[in-house]
Amino acid sequence: MGEKIALWGFGLMNKVMLKYLIESDYQIATVIDNHNHGKDAGEIAGMEQLGVNIISREEADDVLQETRPIACIVSTKSKLSQIMDSLKILAKNRVNVLTINEEAFYSWNIQPQLTYEIDTMFRQNLVTFTGTGYYDLLGCYFGSTLVGISHKVDKLIVRIQYNFDDYGVGDNGIGLTMEEFDEKFVRTEREPTYFWPPVEALAIRLGWKVLSISQKHEPTLAPIDIQSKQYGFIPQGRATGFKAIVYCQLLRQDGKVAEIEAQSIGCIYHGEMEDYCEWETVGVPSLTLKMPKPDTTAITCASTVNRIKDCIKAKPGVVTVVEMGPIS
Incomplete structure (x- = not known):
């Protein structure tokens, strides 16, 4: 099996991400969401049971320490300010992050202060943050x-x-x-x-x-x-x-x-x-x-899953897909 990947948010996008991750031979470390706590993520996604139950945000810190995923796909909100709490928990646990958050795609000019904070936080913890997707x-x-x-x-x-x-x-x-x-x-x-x-x-x-x-x-x-x-x-x-x-x-x-x-x-x-x-x-x-x-959903999810290896190999901090080059 491949690397362990976490999912933060379990709406339409991350349900598709789950399927693509499994088909790409990744392991699912944990799924964090506001709903369906304690239920099997595979069952909620309309698949077979995975033996991975959905957890709450309050449980995330402990579960990330226990499961130690190498990366997390964040598919929740569209503004950087709306995902900062999640990013702090992930960076603290040294988890690389890929997100389909629209602002994150290139945020140095539209959100310079937040981007600087994220860059500093991830560099200090030796992990990478990148925006990708459609x-x-x-x-x-x-x-x-x-x-x-x-x-x-x-x-x-x-x-x-x-x-x-x-x-x-x-x-x-x-x-x-x-x-x-x-x-x-x-x-x-x-x-x-x-x-x-x-x-x-x-x-x-x-x-x-x-x-x-x-x-x-x-x-x-x-x-x-x-x-x-x-x-x-x-x-x-x-x-x-x-x-x-x-x-x-x-x-x-x-x-x-x-x-x-x-x-x-x-x-x-x-x-x-x-x-x-x-x-x-x-x-x-x-x-x-x-x-x-x-297929907008499929393109968004495939692009994100296919970026995982680029994100893992990238330098710490905020790294844009432009710096990474085309998806390998």
Whole structure:
């Protein structure tokens, strides 16, 4: 059997992670969650019993000391501040951490103080912290590959669409009127959207200097009445989610200005809507790379599990996937 891996959080993502870890010959050290304490993790995930019971956060310190996993996959919240308590326990127990937390993908500029604290904490305990998941390849390395096979790229455009019904309930503007959405998402300053960190990571990967970066939000509206699995009834004309657009101007190595435009479209689906990932370049040559109907959950989980060995081998502290290179 391979290395011992812990899971923190046991929603949709880590249930899939559990399956992939077992199929990749890893051992499951422990599963930490807010629910189903004392129940077998395999049974809760719809698999055979594993003999690994789900434990509470309060038990985590003792169980980590006893089981000594080499790494933990954290799949809980989207902000670094929301997972700091978990990270302190994991770093103290010298556990490497991989997380699909969106801010963690590249947080040095959007959360410098928190990132410095995490970096210090993990370096002192000789373990590594990294953010990975869906944006690893589809939000960063696809873009750098297109630039790599081009003579010149003046603009990169990426669009990713996903269904909010596939994830837990969040603060996504769903059900708001146009006026309410405008008040909450347009006139009020928002924290950087999920695509902001991957854009900065891509700039680092390309060696392009960021001159400016900004974002805006546009609502996606229900053309008909929609019944959502997670959010209930959404009347026609109300918001089904939003399109978050990140604009970035950069200085290439040749001294010319280039652009990245990244669109993250999260909404409640209706009719024939489906996930997609699409990259375009404007340059010589201009290129288009389309991935219709990617399995967002599977890509997120496979990317994370496949990053474990890179994370274990990396230097201590905060190490981005850009520093690690493409998934080996």
